[in-house]
Amino acid sequence: MELKQFNFLFLYQETFALTKRLFIQLKRRPSTLVAGILQPIIWLFLFGALFSNAPKDFLPGVDSYGNFLGAGLIVFTAFSGALNSGLPLMFDREFGFLNRLLVAPLTSRLSIILSSFLYITILSFIQSIAIMFISYLLGYGFPEFFGLGIVFATLILLVLFVTSISLCLAFILPGHIELIALIFVVNLPLLFASTALAPISFMPSWLGWIASFNPLTFAIEPIRVSYTSSINLDFIALHAPYGDLTCRNCISLLFILTISSLIVINPLLNKKLN
């Protein structure tokens, strides 16, 4: 890439155009957005009902199962959205639309990646707010101002982490069938092997170990804490088999994961895009 021609305004213009295209697609085909909001709400109802008589004493720091579940569903929604973020790129590859981008004198082809990040981040914020609002109406509470900050910071990290992996897969895998298959295989197991639906104390020890290394858990726990009234980053968020993790620990781990995934995929994306 010829760095001397790097122009910030151009980068803005191309990234904006790419992002705008994704949003126009969303507007004209809103089913993914709607499904992304409906699914977790249905879960909230169903699982909330299913476990409504679960002994509350076992659930750390909350007063009902629905209250416990909210954080898991917010994270799961953002996670699913980010996992799917490679699909539009895959279709662009398959239908040759990507060539249109590749023959254009883009200031940096990272704008293609950047636009996907922006799109998924905004999308998952919209979905999360919708879920939070509905779970508030169901009487499961709402985070305070500082808590909201934690929610969104955590979501951004998770979305960056998962989106970068998904975009990478969109370049590596041969076609959308394979990508969809992989998403399908990864999606639910990662949910069940996290603390989204049950605390580690409910799990057999092998699953507890897995859950306490699952990136979803690192995102879920701080958000769960942000729902409690006394928000404190040094609050113990997770009793992992290897020791207690505070909110700060969880977010730091997520941060490290995100940065390392960006560092790892960068050369690959560069190679595919240049």
Next chain:
Amino acid sequence: MNYIQIKNLSKRYFDVNALENINIKISRGSLFGLLGPNGAGKTTLLKILATLISPDDGKVEINGIDLVKKQRQIRELIGYVAQEISLDKILTGRELLDFQADLYHIPKTKKLERIQDLIIKLDMQNWIDRKCGTYSGGMKRRIDLAAGLLHLPEVLILDEPTVGLDIESRNIIWDLLKKLKNDGMTIILSSHYLNEIDYLADTVVIINDGKVIDQGNPSYLKSKLGGERISLKVREFSSPEESEKVKEILNKIDGIRQIVINSAQGYSLNFIAEKEKDLLTKLKVELAFSKFEIFSLTQSQPSLDDVYLQATGKTLQDAEIFMAGKRDLKKESKQSMR
């Protein structure tokens, strides 16, 4: 003078030599035609020029700028209209053009003006605000061409822009290309339509099997063949063996040269005859001597197809049928995915 220089360009796909040692020079402001049958390597060459794939060997310069080393600069110079049109079904034509304009960093103030100008030039007013998914083949071509022209490229690269088009769309495109050329744009266009190249191109390169067979001005190439083009049949449908025998007879006659058996036309014999008075009589006598009659004898102006036939021993049509059986298009499109 040589605005685009292609030197010793080669590209392989596994076991296929898609391009072999190609040398081409294109002067500024000319309309350059690339003629060849299916699988000749036209798309491969144009994709290299569009910086979509990189050559294995050789060098390309546009206006003195190295195509491999200065990709960004090259991309600003060229507009590329691919063989396979890919539009975003959900965007309207206008939105697509707007999107494209931003990829080329066209300032907001100029954007609307350019888009409007192209809408009029390509007669797209009636459907520009419909979604691309609803467009016919001709509409898709036109919007795709407009997208390639938005940034006023110095070089326009078109890969078979009129294949399968209705006459109206084709004429609109042809007229626009002529106009653009008159305004000084350098245009490179691939085609396997002889009449298209004949009508539009100043210079033509004929490629076959990844190699340049001949190049020059179309009328020069035709006149170079010299003599009179004659097509002879001794029977409505001869067998290959019979035609071989006739070929031997013709071979012995002075003033007849470059004899080719044309399998696409019932194994007729195509050859060039010097403009001699009694050649026809001589021919009749020699054939009668070997018990052949003349079923038909037609004269024609040399066409680019003759140029092609002379160079390869096959008509363009034959070559296409031959290649069609050899390619795995699905596999190719998978492999060319980025």
